[in-house]
Amino acid sequence: KDIVRKEDGPQLEQDYTLGRVLGKGAFGVVRLALDKKTGQMYACKSISKAKLISPEDVEDVRREVDILNLVSPHHTVAGLKSVYEDRNAVHIVMELCVGGELFERIVSKGTFSEADAARFFRSMVEMVAHLHALGVMHRDIKPENFLLTDETDAANLKACDFGLSDFFKPDQRVSALIGSAYYVAPEVLRRSYGPECDIWSLGVVLYILLSGMPPFWGDDEKAIFTSILRGNLDFATPPWPQISQPAKDLVRTILNFDTKQRATADQILQHPWLREHGVAPDKPL
Numbered sequence: 001k002d003i004v005r006k007e008d009g010p011q012l013e014q015d016y017t018l019g020r021v022l023g024k025g026a027f028g029v030v031r032l033a034l035d036k037k038t039g040q041m042y043a044c045k046s047i048s049k050a051k052l053i054s055p056e057d058v059e060d061v062r063r064e065v066d067i068l069n070l071v072s073p074h075h076t077v078a079g080l081k082s083v084y085e086d087r088n089a090v091h092i093v094m095e096l097c098v099g100g101e102l103f104e105r106i107v108s109k110g111t112f113s114e115a116d117a118a119r120f121f122r123s124m125v126e127m128v129a130h131l132h133a134l135g136v137m138h139r140d141i142k143p144e145n146f147l148l149t150d151e152t153d154a155a156n157l158k159a160c161d162f163g164l165s166d167f168f169k170p171d172q173r174v175s176a177l178i179g180s181a182y183y184v185a186p187e188v189l190r191r192s193y194g195p196e197c198d199i200w201s202l203g204v205v206l207y208i209l210l211s212g213m214p215p216f217w218g219d220d221e222k223a224i225f226t227s228i229l230r231g232n233l234d235f236a237t238p239p240w241p242q243i244s245q246p247a248k249d250l251v252r253t254i255l256n257f258d259t260k261q262r263a264t265a266d267q268i269l270q271h272p273w274l275r276e277h278g279v280a281p282d283k284p285l
Ligand code: ADP
Pocket: 022, 023, 024, 025, 026, 027, 028, 030, 043, 045, 078, 094, 095, 096, 097, 098, 101, 144, 145, 147, 160, 161, 162, 163
C-alpha cells in the first residue's frame, strides 16, 4: 500500500502549513507550504492516491520522486526538499518558484531581446545537460514546465515537472509515444529514440523564444506531426530577417533530423550565441 514512504511515518501537517493552490496537474494539486520550523516557503505537490489506478500509475509516481531526488539540488531545478505519504496522498515538498511559467512570460512580454532569450535558453540547456549526465531524459521539455523564481526580469528559470522523465541507457532506444505535440521530436513519432529527443524540444522552445511562433504547426495533432516530419524551417517570415545569423545557425544545428548529427547539450553550451556574454544582441526583437 505504501508508495514512496510508510503511511504512518512523519506527517506533512506536523512540519508544514499548507496555503493557497499554485497550480493543478493531471494527478494532483500544488500548494504553498510554510515550513513551521524555519518560516521558509515551499511548494507542495500532492498526488491523490485515488487517482492512481493501475500499477503503472504507482510506478510513475515512484519514478518521478526518484528522479527529482537524483537531480536535486541544482540551480536549474525546483529541488526536492522532502517527501511524505499518508492514506490519501503522496506529498512532494520542493523549492518554490513564484514568478509563474515561462510560457506566461513569453505571452505577456511578447518581445524578448536575443540576450534575454539566450539567458533563459542557457538555463534550460544546463538543465538538460545535468539530466543527461545523470542518465535521465526529461521527455517533456516545453515552456509550461519551466518556472521563474520571481517576478523580475532578472528571475532565474527552474524545471518543475519530471512526471514524464525516465532513465536511459547508452544506445538503448525507447518507443513510448509521449510528450507534447509542438515539441515532440521526429524520432519519437517514429517510436525509436533516446535522450536526443530533449535536444529537439529545446530547439522548438528556442524558435518560439525568438519568434513567438512554433516552428511546426497545424490545426490538429496529425497536422502538427506531419509538419514535424517534413521538417521545413521558416526563416523568411518576420521577425526572422531581423534575427542574428548565429541564433539561426544554432536553431538549425539543434533541429537536425539526424540524432547523431544533432548537437548535444554540452555542445550547445559552447555555441557562440549562447556562451556567457555571447554574441546575442541585447536589443528588442
Ligand atoms: P503535472 O505533473 O501534473 O503537470 P506539475 O508538476 O507541472 O504537475 O505542476 C502543476 C502546476 O503547479 C505547474 O504548472 C505550476 O503552475 C505549479 N507548480 C509546480 N511546481 C511548482 C513550484 N515548485 N513552485 C511554484 N509552482 C509550482
